Amino acid sequence: MAETKLPFISREENRHGTPVVFVRRNGRRIRIHEPEGTPAFARAYAEAVESLGEPPSKRRKPTSDLPVYPKGTLGWLGVQYFASRGKDEFMSLDNDSRRARRNSLEKDCFTVALSDDDPEHMGFCPFKYLSGQKMKRMIEAADGPGARTNRRKHLSALCAWGVENNHLPSNPVRDIKSGRAEATDGYYTWQIPDVQQFLAFHSGAARRSRKARLALGLLLFSGSRRQDMVTLGKQHCRGSVPDQIGDWISYVPKKTIKKRRTMVQKPLLPVLKKIITESWDILGAMTFLITEQGKPFTAAGFGNWFRDRCDEADLQQCTAHGLKKAGATIAAENRATVHELMAMFDWSSPRMAEVYTRKAEQKRLAGGAMGLISLDRIVNEDCRTEPDAVVAHAQKSS
Incomplete structure (x- = not known):
């Protein structure tokens, strides 16, 4: 059947290689399950376009600009x-x-x-x-x-x-408190069973499933932030032979590029090298990961795309950032030091690394000591008070 020529239509293949149709608008999308060319498809398409809202170019612009503030305000x-x-x-x-x-x-x-x-x-x-x-x-x-x-x-x-700049005599915010922030663990940290479930679901030969496995490998084993990971490509890990991957990844983190252009270098782990090599035919020219249109992902666009891949695998609690947390947790539990974690994950201060080392140390200490809570093992069972000892001696003598 001929493809329908309508605005906002996006076509992909599912993990079984079957073509599916989406209406994509304003960074969101809705799948159309009805057959193309049917009245049911037309109704579903119209409902999807309406529910996704007006495109930014057609939204009503504000009736007035921002106010003009007098000098000295x-x-x-x-x-x-x-x-x-x-x-x-x-x-x-x-x-x-x-x-x-x-x-x-x-x-x-x-x-x-x-x-x-x-x-x-x-x-x-x-x-x-x-x-x-x-x-x-x-x-x-x-x-x-x-x-x-x-x-x-x-x-x-x-x-x-x-x-x-000599506009204010002092900073009036300096002594004002903002209130204590709520203590939370932030994004959910992936567990090993989550990774296995994701890989099991995306085990097919479809391009999207292979890209999903490549994305998971880059997030888990490169130690890079999402905004850096989407820019990584073959040029960042050149080998001594043309068109071959080397043993190191080198790049300048975007988060600190305005302050310092310090190149970070990390070993390309064998597991990640294997994933990249097996995905060679779907890699982009300048970035490992590319969109269906053959362009590099933006950080936000990749996050939305990977969110969909997690939802498909029934991992609604999982996110791209949670995979980086999983890598840091595993490394800390394997006794990585604070400075090693800083080098691995592009952290410029020990504050974030210490979060993971403290949790790992608590787990190790508890694991070694919890066995001491035992009714079968009472170390001080012979320690008695002096009166108890006298009574026991008298009973023994009689």
């Missing part, structure tokens, strides 16, 4: 900060950090009301009226401990920049 300071260039200034941040910080300040902090009785936005507050209490009001307007921590960090960076 918090909003005006933000405008100057967003245009700052140079080492360690706003424009030196990576795109994701700039977008997150600007949205946090411009759309969240500057639009908070000055007080319960004054609906004027905080962005119009003059410098001379900026106080720790006003900063606290903006911070506490965020929903949740994590959001308040981030908002305090962004406000403090803005005010510190203002102090350094």
Whole structure:
């Protein structure tokens, strides 16, 4: 049957090699189960397009631009900060950090009301009226401990920049607390049975299943962040012979590229080398992993794609980031040191590595000591008080 020519249609093969049809829009997708060319297909397609919403290009634009803040106000300071260039200034941040910080300040902090009785936005507050209490009001307007921590960090960076550039006499955020963050373990850490279940499901010869196994290998055995992993290719592990993979991976981590262009080098583990070699015919020209359109993945796009592969294997709790956590956990339990973990996973400080070594050490200590809780083994069974000893001696003599 001829393929339907409609916008937003995406075609893939499932693990059995059977073609399937999706409606893909705004970063999400819905599968169409009805046969193409039938009225049922047309109805399902229309419902999917409507449920996925309008594309960004057709969304209604705001009726007004951001307000123009007078000189000497918090909003005006933000405008100057967003245009700052140079080492360690706003424009030196990576795109994701700039977008997150600007949205946090411009759309969240500057639009908070000055007080319960004054609906004027905080962005119009003059410098001379900026106080720790006003900063606290903006911070506490965020929903949740994590959001308040981030908002305090962004406000403090803005005010510190203002102090350094002679706009503010001091940083009013310095002594304001954001509240204690909730202690969580974050993303679910994959267990060995999860990896086995994923590989068992994606054991077919279909291209998507082979790509899924390659992705799992890169996430688990390369020690790289997702944003770096999607850029890795043959050029990062060249061997001495052309068109052959070498024994080392070399790349510059994106997270620190603005601060230092330090090349990291890691051995290409035999298990990962084998996975890459077996996937040679589906590798991209410049990156190991490519989309169905033959282009490199973005970090977010890969996360969504891998999320679908996990869902297909009935591993809804698993994510791409959770595989990196699994690798760090396994390494720590095999007695990797803090500095070894830092080198393996591109961490510039020991803080994150110590999370894994502490957990591994607790597990080792508990494993060696829990056997001491035993009713059959009482080390101090002959230790008695003096009166008990006298009684026992008298009974023995009689």
